[in-house]
Amino acid sequence: MSIDLECPICDADIPLDGDERTGDFVLCSFCKVTFKLVKKKDKWVLVEDYEV
Ligand SMILES: [Zn+2]
Structure with a gap:
């Protein structure tokens, strides 16, 4: 799926x-920003990962 x-x-x-x-980390190919994939209540959410 x-x-x-x-x-x-x-x-x-x-x-x-x-x-x-x-x-997991996901890259937006348009703005070249990497997001972290988080599942919240059965929905996938992309969060900006600035905590380095
Ligand atoms: Zn983007």
Whole structure:
């Protein structure tokens, strides 16, 4: 099963393979920002990962 998420910054569609797990990193190919994938209440959410 595949999921589509929207980039929180530029609203571009970010296609996922469907085998992602919480904590995976996803790159938006449009704004080149890397997000962390987090599952909240059965919904995937992209969070900006600035805690380095
Ligand atoms: Zn983006």
